[in-house]
Amino acid sequence: MKLPALVALLLLLGSPAAAPTRQVDEAALDGQIREIAKTLRCAVCQTENIWESQSGLAAQMREVIRERLQRGDSPEQIKAYFLSRYGDYILMEPRKHGLNWLIWAGPFVLLLIGGLLLVRTLSRWSARTAAAPNEALPPLTESSRARLDRELRLLDK
Amino acid sequence: MSTEAQERFRLRGWHLALVLALAALFSLFYKGLWGDPSAIPTVLIGTPAPAIAGPDVASSQPISSSQFRGKVVLVNFWASWCQECRLEHENLLAIHDRFGGDAGFVMLGVNYQDRLDDARGYIEVYGAPWLNVRDLKGSIAIDYGVYGVPETFVIDQQGVIRHKQIGPIIGPTYSYLNDRLLPTLLQGSAPTVS
Numbered sequence: 001m002k003l004p005a006l007v008a009l010l011l012l013l014g015s016p017a018a019a020p021t022r023q024v025d026e027a028a029l030d031g032q033i034r035e036i037a038k039t040l041r042c043a044v045c046q047t048e049n050i051w052e053s054q055s056g057l058a059a060q061m062r063e064v065i066r067e068r069l070q071r072g073d074s075p076e077q078i079k080a081y082f083l084s085r086y087g088d089y090i091l092m093e094p095r096k097h098g099l100n101w102l103i104w105a106g107p108f109v110l111l112l113i114g115g116l117l118l119v120r121t122l123s124r125w126s127a128r129t130a131a132a133p134n135e136a137l138p139p140l141t142e143s144s145r146a147r148l149d150r151e152l153r154l155l156d157k
Numbered sequence: 158m159s160t161e162a163q164e165r166f167r168l169r170g171w172h173l174a175l176v177l178a179l180a181a182l183f184s185l186f187y188k189g190l191w192g193d194p195s196a197i198p199t200v201l202i203g204t205p206a207p208a209i210a211g212p213d214v215a216s217s218q219p220i221s222s223s224q225f226r227g228k229v230v231l232v233n234f235w236a237s238w239c240q241e242c243r244l245e246h247e248n249l250l251a252i253h254d255r256f257g258g259d260a261g262f263v264m265l266g267v268n269y270q271d272r273l274d275d276a277r278g279y280i281e282v283y284g285a286p287w288l289n290v291r292d293l294k295g296s297i298a299i300d301y302g303v304y305g306v307p308e309t310f311v312i313d314q315q316g317v318i319r320h321k322q323i324g325p326i327i328g329p330t331y332s333y334l335n336d337r338l339l340p341t342l343l344q345g346s347a348p349t350v351s
Contacts, residue, residue: 043304060295
């Protein structure tokens with residue numbers, strides 16, 4: 001390749017035309033950082049994820065994510081790294097394994113058990129009520145009948 | 158056993174399970190009433206200590222934890238703006254006075270989220286006759302799962318983290334480090350954590 005052609009090629013590669021690609025890359029990287037950071041809890045402001053937290057530690061954690069992504073680490077590897085340092089606590093959502101299943105399934109299991117108990121209790125109540133026919137009721141006594149009449153007359157007044 | 162008796166037995170089993178489950182739940186709630194709700198349980202005890210590297214606060218010369226291999230290392234994360242670090246400082250000096258002369262013991266401060274001038278000023282005022290490394294990007298702290306200062310780690314001769322203290326080394330924590338853990342580790346009689 002002749003020298004002028006080589007110079008032209010180098011100029012072309014170094015021209016602003018390459019800048020949009022870098023911007024796209026940067027935007028894609030920011031998107032990846034956001035996705036990972038949103039799944040990690042800020043160890044200082046513990047109700048926030050490290051994407052939303054303004055704490056210095058969260059900013060440094062985002063920087064660690066950036067560096068690791070640029071180094072070629074996958075999001076799973078990065079999450080595993082934070083997990084190995086801070087334990088399950090660092091995850092905004094507990095992992096679905098072992099005892100953690102209690103947290104995920106517990107409310108639904110309790111709801112199911114409660115529902116079954118309710119159905120069983122209600123069906124027993126209704127069965128017991130249906131089992132008492134009208135004929136089984138004791139006949140009205142004379143005194144009761146007199147009292148009924150008295151009360152009804154009071155109501156009419 | 159008659160069907161009716163079986164039914165009654167099953168009912169009792171249900172009740173027992175329910176009572177046990179509720180008792181377990183309430184004991185969990187009761188336990189949750191005590192302790193610091195923001196404390197993050199550490200997962201690093203018994204694991205190899207991450208490497209530490211950075212410039213020295215005083216001299217800016219590079220420091221690396223590899224130079225302390227084979228020694229018991231007390232790593233203390235601190236900052237000049239941290240009030241609780243001042244609370245424990247006297248005890249850190251006392252630990253250094255007692256064990257600093259032992260060739261098998263090293264104290265290493267890690268200056269966390271701080272300005273260099275402030276960190277140097279703090280050392281000048283309070284004194285710290287041990288090495289202090291600057292954690293420039295917070296990566297040392299994150300490697301150690303630190304979420305605030307002060308936090309202190311004790312690393313054994315094999316490079317394994319043996320103890321983590323969140324908060325200042327005062328009261329029973331100081332007694333434990335000064336009277337039990339450090340002497341035991343330095344005698345080399347403590348069982349090795351695998």
